[in-house]
Amino acid sequence: MEKLYDEDIICACATATGNAAIGIIRCSGKNSLQILKYIFKQPNKENLPTFKSHHAYYGQIYDNEQLIDDVLVLTFSDGKSFTGEESFEINCHGSMLIISLILRLLCKNGARMADPGEFSKRAFLNGRMDLSSAEAVMDIVNASTKQAAHIAIQQLTGRIKREIDSLKDKTSNVLSAIEVYIDYPEEDLTPDINKWTNDINSILTENNQLIAGFARGRYFRSGIRMALLGQTNVGKSTLFNYILNEDKAIVSDIHGTTRDYLDANVNICGYGVRIFDTAGLRETDDPIEKEGTRRSIELSENADIVVYLLSASEGLTPIDKENLERYKSNKLICIINKSDLLDSSLLTSLENELQEILGKESNIKIIQMSALHRKGLDIFNKSFCDLLLGTDIGENTEPVITNERHAILLDQAQNALKEANTRLQEEALDLAAFEIRTALNHFGEITGEVTPDDILNKIFSTFCVGK
Ligand SMILES: Nc1nc2c(ncn2[C@@H]2O[C@H](COP(=O)(O)OP(=O)(O)OP(=O)(O)O)[C@@H](O)[C@H]2O)c(=O)[nH]1
Numbered sequence: 001m002e003k004l005y006d007e008d009i010i011c012a013c014a015t016a017t018g019n020a021a022i023g024i025i026r027c028s029g030k031n032s033l034q035i036l037k038y039i040f041k042q043p044n045k046e047n048l049p050t051f052k053s054h055h056a057y058y059g060q061i062y063d064n065e066q067l068i069d070d071v072l073v074l075t076f077s078d079g080k081s082f083t084g085e086e087s088f089e090i091n092c093h094g095s096m097l098i099i100s101l102i103l104r105l106l107c108k109n110g111a112r113m114a115d116p117g118e119f120s121k122r123a124f125l126n127g128r129m130d131l132s133s134a135e136a137v138m139d140i141v142n143a144s145t146k147q148a149a150h151i152a153i154q155q156l157t158g159r160i161k162r163e164i165d166s167l168k169d170k171t172s173n174v175l176s177a178i179e180v181y182i183d184y185p186e187e188d189l190t191p192d193i194n195k196w197t198n199d200i201n202s203i204l205t206e207n208n209q210l211i212a213g214f215a216r217g218r219y220f221r222s223g224i225r226m227a228l229l230g231q232t233n234v235g236k237s238t239l240f241n242y243i244l245n246e247d248k249a250i251v252s253d254i255h256g257t258t259r260d261y262l263d264a265n266v267n268i269c270g271y272g273v274r275i276f277d278t279a280g281l282r283e284t285d286d287p288i289e290k291e292g293t294r295r296s297i298e299l300s301e302n303a304d305i306v307v308y309l310l311s312a313s314e315g316l317t318p319i320d321k322e323n324l325e326r327y328k329s330n331k332l333i334c335i336i337n338k339s340d341l342l343d344s345s346l347l348t349s350l351e352n353e354l355q356e357i358l359g360k361e362s363n364i365k366i367i368q369m370s371a372l373h374r375k376g377l378d379i380f381n382k383s384f385c386d387l388l389l390g391t392d393i394g395e396n397t398e399p400v401i402t403n404e405r406h407a408i409l410l411d412q413a414q415n416a417l418k419e420a421n422t423r424l425q426e427e428a429l430d431l432a433a434f435e436i437r438t439a440l441n442h443f444g445e446i447t448g449e450v451t452p453d454d455i456l457n458k459i460f461s462t463f464c465v466g467k
């Protein structure tokens with residue numbers, strides 16, 4: 001098979017840093033199994049066996065006469081491994097020292113340390129997987145919820161490629177029909193503009209569904225940052241603990257208890273959420289509290305969702321009104337906390353007053369809650385999900401697209417196809433064909449058929465070493 005890159009033998013530790021029961025070292029490249037001749041011995045055997053693909057061999061790693069570790073070596077022959085190259089894995093004891101000694105030994109005997117993502121890059125370049133599947137490898141490693149892992153596994157097993165291939169097939173069919181007409185003017189064919197436009201419209205609809213799914217899908221891949229914001233003493237830290245189901249943040253009735261923010265990772269309805277408990281907002285001369293407040297605002301500005309808390313006992317203050325004005329264009333959930341301290345008619349009028357500030361038509365959720373008495377979290381979780389669902393996709397539709405690179409390319413293909421339709425209406429068939437080819441290129445970039453080298457390098461450089 002022709003190789004598209006240098007054929008160095010690369011090696012890296014594939015397991016996490018830190019001591020563990022087992023560490024796995026990967027080594028891949030042309031004739032890489034030869035290295036084992038110099039460093040691996042089987043008990044009571046003079047010579048090494050002829051290594052077979054997908055076999056495990058028990059033995060020891062030696063640096064000359066010096067025993068390094070007792071190991072299990074798994075071997076894979078050319079064309080039958082993850083990278084598509086001859087390769088092996090050493091399962092050694094998970095000591096960082098032993099791992100580093102073995103890596104040094106491999107490098108002394110002809111390998112070099114792999115770059116980040118180099119194993120996956122070779123797998124892609126050798127045609128073992130398409131680019132979107134290779135990208136899913138890191139998504140699986142980084143997934144923080146079962147749902148995120150599930151979507152990434154589907155991507156790894158070619159779900160995106162299947163969707164893109166289907167779009168590409170339909171797009172290519174329209175292109176060839178137009179090209180036949182362009183290439184054989186002497187045949188006196190009639191251009192079937194209506195059919196071509198309809199075909200493109202149906203591709204646009206299908207593509208649009210994929211793009212719409214990204215509104216939610218991106219949160220599965222990159223997680224969600226959610227900031228709890230509000231004045232001092234409204235119960236942010238109490239809510240933080242309630243959501244975490246853990247007594248993590250200090251709670252007290254002293255205003256300004258939280259001075260610096262705290263954060264934690266939680267799973268809300270299958271989304272990985274990094275939640276921030278922030279310092280309460282109030283005017284202060286204390287330089288440390290001022291810095292705390294500055295951080296609260298910064299976190300809220302960078303958050304995907306802001307949860308703004310009011311205290312039912314304090315009502316809506318001018319500072320709340322000012323803050324809500326600022327955040328109402330964000331993804332916002334409002335909580336009237338300490339609802340246990342107010343009777344229901346006063347709560348309703350407070351809610352109405354709040355609705356007035358947010359705008360009568362606004363669909364920002366207002367939730368009555370008592371974080372202290374652990375009431376209202378189920379409604380909060382539901383509002384959280386509603387906020388992320390968007391309106392374009394049904395509740396049970398699982399998003400396919402989670403990666404921004406894919407979403408951008410789908411958008412570009414969409415624009416090119418719309419442009420093609422405009423050109424078809426003008427009967428400018430050459431220009432329409434050009435736009436359709438552009439769309440096909442964008443689709444091809446997702447799966448890696450036409451992805452430029454610099455983009456490939458950028459993608460794989462975000463991987464961890466050993467992947
Ligand atoms: N009655 C009642 N009290 C609550 C509720 N939630 C919180 N509190 C009390 O309100 C006080 C302040 O709570 P915190 O969670 O520390 O408030 P905070 O918003 O984090 O305050 P800062 O850190 O100062 O910004 C504590 O005494 C809590 O027990 C609630 O739902 N009902």
Ligand SMILES: [Mg+2]
Nearest residue numbers: 236237257258
């Ligand atoms: Mg607090």
